[in-house]
Amino acid sequence: MNSKYQEPIESSSIQPASLHDVENILEVISSAFNFDPTWSWAFPDPLARKKFFELFIHGALRHPYVFKLTNFAAVSIWVPPNETEFSEKQVASIPNLLKELVGSRAADVEELLHRFEEAHPRSEPHYYLSLLGCHPEHRGRGLGMALLKENLSQIDIQRMPAYLESSNPANNHKYESLGFKPVSSFRIPGNGSIVTGMWREKAHF
Numbered sequence: 001m002n003s004k005y006q007e008p009i010e011s012s013s014i015q016p017a018s019l020h021d022v023e024n025i026l027e028v029i030s031s032a033f034n035f036d037p038t039w040s041w042a043f044p045d046p047l048a049r050k051k052f053f054e055l056f057i058h059g060a061l062r063h064p065y066v067f068k069l070t071n072f073a074a075v076s077i078w079v080p081p082n083e084t085e086f087s088e089k090q091v092a093s094i095p096n097l098l099k100e101l102v103g104s105r106a107a108d109v110e111e112l113l114h115r116f117e118e119a120h121p122r123s124e125p126h127y128y129l130s131l132l133g134c135h136p137e138h139r140g141r142g143l144g145m146a147l148l149k150e151n152l153s154q155i156d157i158q159r160m161p162a163y164l165e166s167s168n169p170a171n172n173h174k175y176e177s178l179g180f181k182p183v184s185s186f187r188i189p190g191n192g193s194i195v196t197g198m199w200r201e202k203a204h205f
Contacts, residue, residue: 014150017066017075022057024072029053032133032144037193038167042109048101053131055097059086060130067151073138074147081125081160108189116165119184119197126199127155129164145174152178156203166196 017025030050033039043049057077060066065078079085086094094113098106120128129151134144155162164180166172172182175198184197 013070014067014147015070016064017061017068019058019061021066021068021072022054022061025057025066025068025075025077026050026054028068028072028075028135029057029077029131029133031136033167034136036168038112038188038195041188041192042112043101045101052097052101055086055090055094056130059084059090062087065127067147069143069147072135074134074143075132076129076144076147076151077131078151079128079130081127085128085130111189115186115189116195119165119186119195121163121183121197121199124161126161126163129162132164145178149178152200159202159204161202162200164198166198167193169194169196172196172198 030046030053033049033053034046039049043052057066060077060079063078063080063083065080067076067078068074095106095110098109102109129148132144132148134141152162162180164175166175176182178200180198180200182196183199185194187194
């Protein structure tokens with residue numbers, strides 16, 4: 001991998017996150033997506049975006065696959081094979097939450113979420129990278145990609161595939177450098193930016 005995009009990290013600096021870390025994780029993820037063409041379109045108000053991402057984080061923390069670097073420089077949020085991103089109660093809360101956060105745009109944002117769901121492959125159990133973010137104070141050092149690479153090394157040991165959505169086309173080549181390949185794509189409602197679904201095959205030793 002090009003060193004421009006990755007600063008080596010020690011695996012010991014990667015720690016599992018817990019519910020006690022929610023506020024810190026929220027700060028990292030919400031700030032990391034401030035200029036993301038997909039999520040900044042969905043939630044132009046950073047406070048609304050932060051509240052929506054809180055749903056993702058609480059949903060993911062039902063499983064032990066949320067990871068942080070020391071001092072929360074970067075965070076990765078995974079959903080393990082055969083598990084769901086949200087609880088049934090959380091899914092039921094989404095329509096009202098969107099009305100609260102984006103008002104008259106709720107239907108458009110709900111359509112965006114539907115497109116994410118439609119593009120997600122379901123034929124084979126896999127790890128799903130729900131969100132990956134680097135705190136702006138640590139941006140440019142490749143820490144987010146380094147964290148992802150270490151996570152993938154553990155997934156490879158289990159010989160499981162992985163899936164993610166690249167919500168910013170500028171990042172596609174970074175994921176491709178770690179073995180992900182485009183398998184689907186869709187536009188944001190209103191003919192907006194393209195989101196790319198990317199799949200990484202399981203390791204063969």
